[in-house]
Amino acid sequence: MPYEFLDDGVTSDVTFHAWGRSLEELFAAAADVTLNVMVRSLDSVRPLEMRSVSVEADALDLLLMRFLNELVYRKDVEELLLRATEVDVDPGRNRVQAVLTGERIDPKRHDLVADVKAVTLHDLRVERTETGWDAHVTLDV
Numbered sequence: 001m002p003y004e005f006l007d008d009g010v011t012s013d014v015t016f017h018a019w020g021r022s023l024e025e026l027f028a029a030a031a032d033v034t035l036n037v038m039v040r041s042l043d044s045v046r047p048l049e050m051r052s053v054s055v056e057a058d059a060l061d062l063l064l065m066r067f068l069n070e071l072v073y074r075k076d077v078e079e080l081l082l083r084a085t086e087v088d089v090d091p092g093r094n095r096v097q098a099v100l101t102g103e104r105i106d107p108k109r110h111d112l113v114a115d116v117k118a119v120t121l122h123d124l125r126v127e128r129t130e131t132g133w134d135a136h137v138t139l140d141v
Contacts (some may be wrong), residue, residue, distance in 0.1 A: 002026075003033040013120065014025075014139045017087050021132040023060075023089035027067060027096060030135055031084035034068050034119075035102075037139055038081065038085045038097045038119045040111035047101035056095045064135055071100070075116070079105045114141040 002025065003018040016033045020026035036042055053070050057063040074080045082102035089096045105112070117140045126135045 002029040002041075005033075013122070014114065014116075014141050015123070015137070016139075017044060017134065017136055019129070019134045023091060023133055024087040026126070026133040026135055027087045027089055027098070027136050028084045029067060030064060030137060031082075031087075031098075034071055034116060034137075034139060035081060035083060037114050037116055037141065038075065038112065040113050042083065044110050045083060046103050047083070047085070048103040049080060049101065051080070051082065051100045052097070053100055054095065054097045056093070057105060058094060060091060060094060061124050061135075063089075063096055064120045064126050064137070065121070065124055067098070068137065068139075072116050072118060074100070075105070081105055081110065081140055116141055 006015040014037050017028040057066045082100040084098045085101045086099040093102045120138045120140050122138045
């Protein structure tokens with residue numbers, strides 16, 4: 001998996017580092033780790049429902065934040081656990097369009113771990129590296 005959890009030792013929030021060769025891979029990895037904070041096994045989430053999403057922001061890091069917050073919003077409002085299956089990031093326009101697939105929360109099938117409330121601005125960053133793209137994200141749980 002192209003991510004790892006980090007322990008800053010300061011807060012009860014969950015911080016992670018995600019990476020990808022492209023922005024699309026990075027955004028998909030960040031979506032997976034956000035879901036993985038909510039449910040123990042990503043494989044337990046079946047692709048039974050589909051949603052299309054288009055998000056814009058003023059900067060790339062804020063774009064990732066808004067994208068991940070869209071997943072949290074869908075979990076809260078529609079009770080859906082979603083994965084990003086098709087992602088298209090336009091860095092020039094700071095826009096991401098994605099297809100999200102998943103299913104309704106079922107506590108009998110999904111081993112729920114934590115309730116993610118939001119993505120925070122704390123140490124949020126998206127950076128280009130020699131091998132692609134990295135992100136550092138903190139989730140409020």
